[in-house]
Amino acid sequence: MLAYIIRRVFQGAFVLLIVGFIAFCMFRFMGDPLESILGQEATALDRIELRERLGLNDPIVLQYGRFVGNAVQGEFGISYRNGVPVAELISQRLPATLELALVSAVLALVFGIVLGVYTAIKREGWLANSIMSLSLIGVSLPTFLIGILLIWIFAVELGWLPSFGRGDTGSLFGIQTSLATVSGIKSIILPAITLGLYQMTLIMRLVRAEMLEVLRADYIRFARARGLSERAINFSHALKNTLLPVITIIGLQLGQIIAFAIITETVFQWPGVGLLFINAVQFVDIPVMTTYLLLVGAMFVVLNLLVDLLYAVIDPRLRVAKR
Amino acid sequence: MNSDSSDLLLDVNNLRVEIAQRQGTLTPVDDVSFKINAGEIVGVVGESGAGKSITGAAIIGLLERPAGIAGGTVSLLGQRIDNLPLKELRKIRGSQIGTIFQDPLTSLNPLQRIGDQLAETALAHLPVSRSEARDLALAALEDVGIPGAAQRLNAYPHEFSGGMRQRVVIALALIAEPSLVIADEPTTALDVSVQAQILTLLKDLCLKRGMGVMLITHDMGVIAETTDRVVVLYAGRVAEVGPTASVMRAPLHPYTAGLMGATPSATRRQGERLQQIPGSMPSLRNATVGCAFAARCQHVMPQCIDVRPPLIEHESHEVACYLHDPTVAPDGARHQLISSHGNSDGVGQ
Ligand SMILES: Nc1ncnc2c1ncn2[C@@H]1O[C@H](COP(=O)(O)OP(=O)(O)O)[C@@H](O)[C@H]1O
Ligand SMILES: [Mg+2]
Numbered sequence: 048m049l050a051y052i053i054r055r056v057f058q059g060a061f062v063l064l065i066v067g068f069i070a071f072c073m074f075r076f077m078g079d080p081l082e083s084i085l086g087q088e089a090t091a092l093d094r095i096e097l098r099e100r101l102g103l104n105d106p107i108v109l110q111y112g113r114f115v116g117n118a119v120q121g122e123f124g125i126s127y128r129n130g131v132p133v134a135e136l137i138s139q140r141l142p143a144t145l146e147l148a149l150v151s152a153v154l155a156l157v158f159g160i161v162l163g164v165y166t167a168i169k170r171e172g173w174l175a176n177s178i179m180s181l182s183l184i185g186v187s188l189p190t191f192l193i194g195i196l197l198i199w200i201f202a203v204e205l206g207w208l209p210s211f212g213r214g215d216t217g218s219l220f221g222i223q224t225s226l227a228t229v230s231g232i233k234s235i236i237l238p239a240i241t242l243g244l245y246q247m248t249l250i251m252r253l254v255r256a257e258m259l260e261v262l263r264a265d266y267i268r269f270a271r272a273r274g275l276s277e278r279a280i281n282f283s284h285a286l287k288n289t290l291l292p293v294i295t296i297i298g299l300q301l302g303q304i305i306a307f308a309i310i311t312e313t314v315f316q317w318p319g320v321g322l323l324f325i326n327a328v329q330f331v332d333i334p335v336m337t338t339y340l341l342l343v344g345a346m347f348v349v350l351n352l353l354v355d356l357l358y359a360v361i362d363p364r365l366r367v368a369k370r
Numbered sequence: 371m372n373s374d375s376s377d378l379l380l381d382v383n384n385l386r387v388e389i390a391q392r393q394g395t396l397t398p399v400d401d402v403s404f405k406i407n408a409g410e411i412v413g414v415v416g417e418s419g420a421g422k423s424i425t426g427a428a429i430i431g432l433l434e435r436p437a438g439i440a441g442g443t444v445s446l447l448g449q450r451i452d453n454l455p456l457k458e459l460r461k462i463r464g465s466q467i468g469t470i471f472q473d474p475l476t477s478l479n480p481l482q483r484i485g486d487q488l489a490e491t492a493l494a495h496l497p498v499s500r501s502e503a504r505d506l507a508l509a510a511l512e513d514v515g516i517p518g519a520a521q522r523l524n525a526y527p528h529e530f531s532g533g534m535r536q537r538v539v540i541a542l543a544l545i546a547e548p549s550l551v552i553a554d555e556p557t558t559a560l561d562v563s564v565q566a567q568i569l570t571l572l573k574d575l576c577l578k579r580g581m582g583v584m585l586i587t588h589d590m591g592v593i594a595e596t597t598d599r600v601v602v603l604y605a606g607r608v609a610e611v612g613p614t615a616s617v618m619r620a621p622l623h624p625y626t627a628g629l630m631g632a633t634p635s636a637t638r639r640q641g642e643r644l645q646q647i648p649g650s651m652p653s654l655r656n657a658t659v660g661c662a663f664a665a666r667c668q669h670v671m672p673q674c675i676d677v678r679p680p681l682i683e684h685e686s687h688e689v690a691c692y693l694h695d696p697t698v699a700p701d702g703a704r705h706q707l708i709s710s711h712g713n714s715d716g717v718g719q
Contacts, residue, residue: 264476269478272432276460
C-alpha cells in the first residue's frame with residue numbers, strides 16, 4: 048500500500064511538472080510582460096536591463112528549470128505587477144478561495160447526495176419529480192448567470208445579503224476566516240451557492256442514476272426477501288454500493304470547484320486566488336499565472352490520490368488486489 | 371407421503387398475478403393452486419417464462435409494480451399472507467419464509483462481510499444480542515458446510531467460490547429458521563459438479579428441520595432427484611400436480627410427457643438428440659381461451675381450443691387435460707398418451 052502511495056505521489060509530481068511547463072510556454076505567447084511592467088515611456092535601455100534581470104533572454108527551458116528549482120523551495124518568483132513575492136500573494140489569497148471552495152463542496156456533496164438518494168427512493172413522487180426538473184436549470188445555466196441572478200434577487204431586490212466582497216474575517220481555531228463573523232457568513236452564502244450549484248445538481252443526478260441501478264440489483268432483492276427494513280436496505284446496503292462508483296466523479300467535481308472559482312470570484316469580487324489570476328492575466332504576470340495553474344493542478348492530483356485511496360478503503364475487492 | 375391437513379404449510383389457492391401495461395393486462399400467473407406440507411420438497415417446473423419465478427415472488431410479496439396479485443389467496447400455516455401490509459410481510463420474510471435466488475454471485479452485498487450480513491438478518495428477526503447474532507451466524511455457516519466457518523465470517527463475498535457463495539446464500543435464507551423455503555433455480559448458475567452438492571444440502575436441511583421447500587427449476591433431472599411432489603406449470607397455469615415418482619413414471623398431461631422427453635439423461639445414447647416439444651409457449655400477449663398447450667399438443671381435441679380444461683383429480687395426480695376427463699374423453703383415448711410417449715422418437719426432430 049505504501050509503495051502504491053509513493054508511486055502515485057511521483058506520478059503526480061511528474062504530471063505537475065508537465066502542467067507547469069505547458070502553462071509557462073503558453074503564457075509566453077500572451078504578450079510581453081515588459082510592456083505592462085514598465086509602461087509606455089520607458090527607454091530602450093530600461094527594457095534591456097529589466098529583460099536581463101528577469102532572465103527573459105535565456106532559453107525557455109532554462110527559465111522554466113529555474114522556476115521549478117525555486118518552486119520546490121517554496122519560491123515562486125516575484126510578481127511582475129507589484130514586485131511582491133508570488134508565494135506571499137498566493138498565501139494571502141488562498142484562504143479565501145479554500146474557504147469558498149470548502150463551503151461550496153460541502154453544499155454540493157450534502158445536498159447532492161441527499162437529494163440524489165431522495166429522488167431515487169421516491170422515484171415517482173411529485174416532489175422528487177419537481178426536484179429533477181429544477182435540477183435541469185442548475186446543469187444548464189452558466190455559472191456567471193446564476194451568480195448575477197442570485198445577486199439581483201437576494202442583494203438588489205431583497206437586500207438580504209451582500210452582493211460582493213468577503214465581509215469581515217475572524218479567527219476560528221487559529222485560522223483567519225470569514226466563517227467566524229456574521230458579515231463573513233452572510234457574504235459567503237451567495238458565492239458558495241453560485242459555485243456549488245452546478246456540481247450539486249451533477250452529483251445529485253449521478254447519485255440518483257446509480258442508486259436506481261443498485262436498487263435493482265439482486266442483493267437488494269435478496270435483502271428484501273430476508274425481511275430487512277427499508278431503511279437498512281436503502282441506507283446500509285444500497286447507499287454504500289451507490290457511492291462507490293460515484294466517488295471518482297465526485298472527486299473530480301470537487302477539483303473543478305476550485306478551478307471554476309475564477310468565474311465566481313470575478314462575479315462576486317471575492318478576494319481569492321481566482322481573482323488574483325484574472326488580474327494577473329491582464330498584466331501578463333507570468334509567475335503568478337504559472338503558480339496558480341500549478342496550484343490548481345496540485346489540487347487535482349491530491350484529490351485524485353485521495354479518491355483512489357478512499358476507493359481502496361471502501362471496496363474490499365480492491366483492497367486485496369493492492370495489498 | 372403424508373398429507374395430513376395438520377401438516378399443511380403453504381396453501382396457494384387460485385393465485386392470479388397481473389401485470390398492467392399500456393397495451394393491456396398480462397396474466398403471467400393464472401389460477402394457480404398447490405399445497406406444500408411441512409418437511410416436503412415440492413418442485414415447480416416448467417419452461418422458461420412459464421411463470422415460476424413470478425409465482426414464488428407473489429408468495430413472499432416481492433412482486434414489483436406494475437405486477438401484482440389480482441386474485442386468489444396465499445396462506446401460510448392457515449394465516450393469509452397475500453393481503454398483509456408491508457410491515458407484517460417483512461416479519462414473515464426471512465423468519466417464516468426463506469428465499470434463495472438463482473445467482474449466488476449477485477445475491478450477496480459485495481461490500482459487506484458475510485458475518486455481518488448473517489448477523490444483520492438474525493437481528494432483524496430474532497430477540498438476540500449482537501454477540502448472540504454473531505454466534506448464530508457462525509452456526510448457520512457451519513450448518514451449510516462451509517469449512518473454517520469461524521474465519522470465513524470475516525470474509526467478503528468475492529472471496530468465495532460460486533458453490534460456497536450459494537451455501538452462504540442458503541445460510542442467510544435459513545438463519546432465522548423459516549418453516550418454508552422458496553428456492554428459485556438455486557443450482558442453475560452453478561457448475562454441474564456443484565449442483566448435486568447444493569441439492570443434497572437443501573434436502574438434508576429440509577429433513578433435519580422439517581421445513582417445506584418450494585424448489586423452482588426448469589430441469590426435470592433436478593425434480594427427479596430432489597422433490598417429493600411436482601407442480602408442472604405451463605403458460606402461468608397448472609398443467610399437472612402429483613407425486614414426483616408417479617409423474618415421472620406415468621405423466622398424464624402431454625406437456626409433462628414432453629418435458630420428460632426434453633430432459634438430458636445419463637442413459638441417453640451418444641449422439642441421440644434431446645427431444646424437444648415442437649413449437650413454443652404462447653406469448654403472454656396472445657392469451658388463449660382454451661388450453662394453452664393446445665397449439666403444441668399431439669392429442670388436441672376441439673374442446674381444447676374452445677374451453678380451458680379444469681384441474682381435475684385423476685388417480686394420485688391433478689391434471690388439466692381433457693384426455694383424463696371422463697366427462698369428455700372417450701374411454702379409449704385416455705391411455706393413448708403414455709404409449710405415444712414411449713415410441714415418439716420422431717417427434718421434434
Ligand atoms: N415486469 C414484467 N413485465 C412484463 N412481463 C414480465 C415481467 N416480469 C415477468 N414477465 C413475464 O412473465 C412471464 C413469467 O416470468 P417468470 O416467472 O420469470 O418465468 P420463469 O418461469 O422462467 O421463472 C414471462 O413471460 C416474463 O416475460
Ligand atoms: Mg425464473
